[in-house]
Amino acid sequence: MIKIKKFNATDLEFRELSRIDNLVNHDSIDHPDDDKNSWEIRDKSLIRDRLLLYKDKTLIGVMYYSQGRAQNQRTTFFTLNIDPDYNIKEYRELLYNQMLKEIKIFDSNKILTSIYDHPNYDLVKEFLIDEKFKLVQTNREYSCDIRKVDIEKYQPLIKKLEFDGIRFYDSKQEMKAFPNHYQKLEELEWIYGQDFPIPDGIEHTRESFEQYMKYKMDYEKNSYGTEIVAVKDGIYIGSTDLSVFPKSEPHKAWTEGLGVLKQFRRKGIATALKIKAIEKLIDKGVREIRTDNEENNPMYKINVSLGFKPVPFSLDYMREI
Numbered sequence: 001m002i003k004i005k006k007f008n009a010t011d012l013e014f015r016e017l018s019r020i021d022n023l024v025n026h027d028s029i030d031h032p033d034d035d036k037n038s039w040e041i042r043d044k045s046l047i048r049d050r051l052l053l054y055k056d057k058t059l060i061g062v063m064y065y066s067q068g069r070a071q072n073q074r075t076t077f078f079t080l081n082i083d084p085d086y087n088i089k090e091y092r093e094l095l096y097n098q099m100l101k102e103i104k105i106f107d108s109n110k111i112l113t114s115i116y117d118h119p120n121y122d123l124v125k126e127f128l129i130d131e132k133f134k135l136v137q138t139n140r141e142y143s144c145d146i147r148k149v150d151i152e153k154y155q156p157l158i159k160k161l162e163f164d165g166i167r168f169y170d171s172k173q174e175m176k177a178f179p180n181h182y183q184k185l186e187e188l189e190w191i192y193g194q195d196f197p198i199p200d201g202i203e204h205t206r207e208s209f210e211q212y213m214k215y216k217m218d219y220e221k222n223s224y225g226t227e228i229v230a231v232k233d234g235i236y237i238g239s240t241d242l243s244v245f246p247k248s249e250p251h252k253a254w255t256e257g258l259g260v261l262k263q264f265r266r267k268g269i270a271t272a273l274k275i276k277a278i279e280k281l282i283d284k285g286v287r288e289i290r291t292d293n294e295e296n297n298p299m300y301k302i303n304v305s306l307g308f309k310p311v312p313f314s315l316d317y318m319r320e321i
Contacts, residue, residue, distance in 0.1 A: 002091070004098050007050035009039060016059040017050070024081045026118045027143075027290075027311065031248035037222055041214045043069070043207065047106055051098050053082070053091060060086040063095040067106050071203040076103045076111045080124055092127045100321065110201060110320050116141075118312040128317045136199035137316040140300050141292045142308035146278045149307055154275045157268045161230075166237070166269065168276045171227035172220050185229065186212050188236040192259030197294035199316050219243065225253040226280035228273050230260070237264045240273040244286060253281050255291035258299070271302055 007013060014032035021030045042048050046067045053061035061082035068075035078099060082091055103111075113128070115121040158168070169175050171185065178184075186209060194204045207215075225244035230237050238260035242253040260269045281289065292314060293300045 001056055002094070003054050004094060005052045005054055007052055009036075011036075013052065013059075014039075017052075017062055020059060020062055020081050020083055023083055024120055026116060026120045028252075029245075029248040031245060033247055034222070034245055037218055041218050043211050046073075047103075049102065051095055051102070053095055055086065059083075061091055061095055063099050065099050065103065067103075067108070068202075068205070069207060070205040072205055074107055074109045075202065076108045078111060078113050080113065080127075084120075087123050089127065092124070096127075096131070108321065110318065112136075112199065112202065112316060112318040114314050114316050116312045116314050125315075125317075128319075131319065133317040133319040135315055136201075136318045137197070137294060139292045139294050139314040139316070140297075141290070141311045141313050142300070142303045143311045144289045144291075144303070144306060144308040145287060146282060146289055147287055149275075149278055151275060151279060154271065158272050158275065161267070161269065161272055164232075164267075166230055166232045166272075168272065169229050169231060170280060171229050171239070171241075172224055175229060182213060182216065183209070184236045185216075185239065188229075188239055188261070189257060189259070192238070192261060193257065195259065195262075196257075197297055199318055201318065225284070225286065226277050228276045228280070230264075230269050230273060232264070237261045238269045238273055240270075240277050242277055242281065242289065244281075244284070251285060251287045253286050253289045255289060258291075270299065271306070274302065274306060 011032070014036045018030045018032040018035060046069060048066035050065070051063040052059055061080075063078060063080050065076055065078040067073060068077060076099070080092060080095060115124055115128075171181075175181050190206050196204075198204065219241070223243040223245050225242035227239065227241040229239045240258035241256045243256055244250065244253050258270060258273060278289070291303060291308065293303070
């Protein structure tokens with residue numbers, strides 16, 4: 001018997017959801033504890049939920065969905081994962097149509113999802129096209145074996161920047177006593193984050209500082225790879241943060257963000273931030289970094305110069321409803 005059930009956030013559900021996700025993932029591993037942490041610190045002012053598809057007593061699929069913030073409050077972001085042994089059109093439609101019913105509660109008029117250009121996602125891609133979704137953004141994805149990066153090659157650049165008065169610090173290890181550290185860091189990330197390319201029709205929005213701190217404290221406790229901040233004359237001018245998930249992939253880091261204030265760009269600061277982060281991660285036994293850039297973002301040139309290699313791109317699909 002096929003049935004859709006509501007999510008109750010039980011330990012068994014978190015374990016089963018990770019099992020389903022890992023059947024679909026092509027180059028990452030999920031752990032239920034990480035998913036549970038993310039769920040517990042979610043922004044409860046927004047609607048975020050899951051629809052679980054069962055065949056008798058076995059979980060065979062899930063629809064994750066969440067409401068956007070502020071200007072995006074009528075936008076739904078979703079992910080559809082189904083056990084490959086059961087990934088048929090009927091089951092995809094069941095979850096999708098039930099989600100459409102659920103998101104009427106916030107009068108959603110736009111839905112968006114991301115998949116990878118990889119065979120594991122071909123059936124979902126076919127489904128999206130059949131449902132009249134449009135490809136709205138392509139993102140370059142890259143991987144780097146950081147053990148092969150020539151760290152010494154970039155030391156003259158770092159020395160030059162330091163001579164110019166720019167200092168690089170580890171946020172968690174060296175900056176907690178800095179005045180208003182997290183307020184300055186949040187402000188920095190918000191300013192340069194607005195320059196990140198996103199699909200037309202989606203707006204950059206700023207979460208509350210309280211919610212920012214929930215995410216930051218969870219990051220520092222559970223998935224801190226490193227966070228490097230560039231500072232000049234007391235001003236935070238650039239940063240990068242990378243996550244490492246020790247319970248699932250302790251030797252891989254995922255780039256969460258990297259940016260520099262406009263007036264300090266084209267000086268090599270972004271490259272220096274990456275090198276400083278790589279040094280920290282190597283000391284922790286990390287071997288690989290994953291990162292991504294919108295296909296026209298010039299940041300990809302820095303990644304290529306450091307030795308990052310392309311892996312399957314991610315694709316953003318959107319539909320108005």
